[in-house]
Amino acid sequence: MSEVRTLIVDDSSxxxxxxxxxxxxAGLDPLVVLEAGSSTEGLxxxxxxxxxxxxxxxxxxxxxxxxxxxxxxxxxxxxxxPVVMITTESSEEHVKQAIQAGAQGYIRKPFTAEQVKERVxxxxxxx
Amino acid sequence: xxxxxxxxxxxxxxxxxxxxxxxxxxxxxxRDSLHLVAxxxxxxxxxxxxxxxxxxxxxxRAEGPLAPAPESVTAIVGxxxxxxxxxxxxxxxxxxxKVAEHMTGxxxxxxxxxxxxxxxxxxxxxxxxxxxRVPELSARCGLSVPAVITGTDYILRVQAPEFQLNHxxxxxxxxxxxxxxxxxxx
Numbered sequence: 001m002s003e004v005r006t007l008i009v010d011d012s013s014x015x016x017x018x019x020x021x022x023x024x025x026a027g028l029d030p031l032v033v034l035e036a037g038s039s040t041e042g043l044x045x046x047x048x049x050x051x052x053x054x055x056x057x058x059x060x061x062x063x064x065x066x067x068x069x070x071x072x073x074x075x076x077x078x079x080x081x082p083v084v085m086i087t088t089e090s091s092e093e094h095v096k097q098a099i100q101a102g103a104q105g106y107i108r109k110p111f112t113a114e115q116v117k118e119r120v121x122x123x124x125x126x127x
Numbered sequence: 128x129x130x131x132x133x134x135x136x137x138x139x140x141x142x143x144x145x146x147x148x149x150x151x152x153x154x155x156x157x158r159d160s161l162h163l164v165a166x167x168x169x170x171x172x173x174x175x176x177x178x179x180x181x182x183x184x185x186x187x188r189a190e191g192p193l194a195p196a197p198e199s200v201t202a203i204v205g206x207x208x209x210x211x212x213x214x215x216x217x218x219x220x221x222x223x224x225k226v227a228e229h230m231t232g233x234x235x236x237x238x239x240x241x242x243x244x245x246x247x248x249x250x251x252x253x254x255x256x257x258x259x260r261v262p263e264l265s266a267r268c269g270l271s272v273p274a275v276i277t278g279t280d281y282i283l284r285v286q287a288p289e290f291q292l293n294h295x296x297x298x299x300x301x302x303x304x305x306x307x308x309x310x311x312x313x
Contacts, residue, residue, distance in 0.1 A: 011272065014245040017231055018181070059251070061272050088255025091266035108259075109252050110180035 004124065005032045005049075009042040009056040009068065010086070015109075019055055019086060019116075026117035028124075039068035046077040053124060054078060055107075058087035058098070069101040082123035086111070157209055157264060157312050164210065164261055165290040165309070173256040174296055174305055177249060182229035184298045191295035193302050196220060198279055200238065202250035205271035210264055211311035214254035215283060216246060218303035225301050238277055247273030253305060285310055 006023060008016045013035075020033050034051065036042035039060060045051070054072070058065035069083055084105035085098045095106050105119045157164055171188060178186045193199075196219025204214045218226070224235040227245035235242050251273045259265045285291070285308045292307040 012244050012248045012251075014227070014230055014241060015248050021232070059270055059272060088252050088259075088270065089265075090255065090259040091262065093266040109255065110177045112180055 003030045003032055004028050004053060005034065005051045006053040006055065007034045007036060007042060007045055007051045009036045009039060009054070009060075009065070011037055011057065011060045013037065015057065015086075022111065022113040022116040023055075023120070025113035026120060028120070039063035039065065039071070042068055043071055043075070043077065046072065051078055051081055053120065054081055054083040055086055055120075056083065058085055058089055058094070066097055066101045069098070069103055073102045084120060084123065157261075160261075160263075161290065161312065164264060164312070165292065167292055167294065169260045170257055170292050170294055170305060170307060173253055173260065174294070176256055177252045178298060181249070181252065182226065182298075184229060186296045186298045189295045189297040189302055191293070191304065193217065193219065193295065193304055196222075198238065198277060199281075200243065200246050201276045201281075201283070202243075202246045203274045203276070204247075204250050204254040206254065206258065206309075207269050207271065209267035209313045210258070210309055212288070212307065212309040213285075214250055214257065215306040215308065216250040216253060216303065217283075217306070218246070218301070220277075222301040222303055225299070226303070243275040243277065247275045257307060283308075 008019050010016045016035050023031055034045050036045050040063060042056065056065045056068055065085055065087065072078055072083065082104040083102060084107060085103045086107045086109060088109045090108040098106055104123050107115060107119050174186055178184050198220040200218055200220060200223040202216045206212045220238050223238060223242050223246050226249060227235055227242040230245045231241065251270065254270050258268050289309040289312050293304065295302060295304050
């Protein structure tokens with residue numbers, strides 16, 4: 001697998017590290033991780049450099065993950081790049097909202113590395 | 128996701144259709160299912176799931192109260208919507224550092240921002256997992272971002288809650304407490 005440039009957006013630095021570790025355990029190698037502590041930072045990263053995959057929390061202060069996703073699509077940032085939401089919100093309604101906003105995947109916290117592998121790797125194969 | 132009695136109760140509600148046979152506006156009250164929402168087993172299962180998946184450890188219920196600690200950490204996540212209240216995670220500083228160590232694989236010697244961040248995330252996942260066990264609650268109840276308080280000698284007090292679950296747990300000799308306080312339910 002070629003280098004996978006991955007943007008992880010979460011206001012928790014601990015969760016960003018945990019997601020990175022799960023991606024590595026899932027076999028994403030070589031993996032280049034770009035971190036953003038807010039949606040605004042995430043948009044700035046996407047304006048500055050290309051990525052192959054985006055993983056974002058939903059429940060964040062200021063701009064939540066769904067609005068972040070809408071902004072990505074509205075501004076045509078990262079066209080064709082799969083976005084996976086990682087969140088504690090797990091209802092069908094939340095999943096539907098994420099899909100409508102343009103997400104290709106949804107992972108509920110807490111998660112295992114195996115779940116990350118199952119949800120993320122097929123998206124990269126398709127992309 | 129577990130399908131428990133709340134969804135079944137909603138489906139089985141009499142008079143689900145209007146006189147013209149059209150779908151009526153969905154009215155749902157958690158109050159009729161308070162015993163399910165307040166089921167202590169849901170909290171135990173949520174704690175077990177979060178600690179097993181995110182920290183790789185098993186927890187067991189323990190007797191309270193927590194042993195006195197020179198400094199303690201409290202994380203709070205608020206519920207809003209059909210149910211209002213808070214999820215509170217409390218532990219001593221040493222326990223907080225141990226939790227963060229299990230989450231990140233890093234060792235900590237002080238209550239730094241990473242430790243506080245980790246405890247806030249644990250509380251966030253506990254709150255989300257707990258409400259996710261009642262599907263109608265999951266969809267109609269939002270979570271606040273976590274707030275983390277550190278200090279000594281403080282007491283959480285809520286006036287006349289609808290219900291309160293206050294459980295103590297232990298893993299690898301470390302104690303912590305998880306409290307769900309519901310102060311309003313629709």
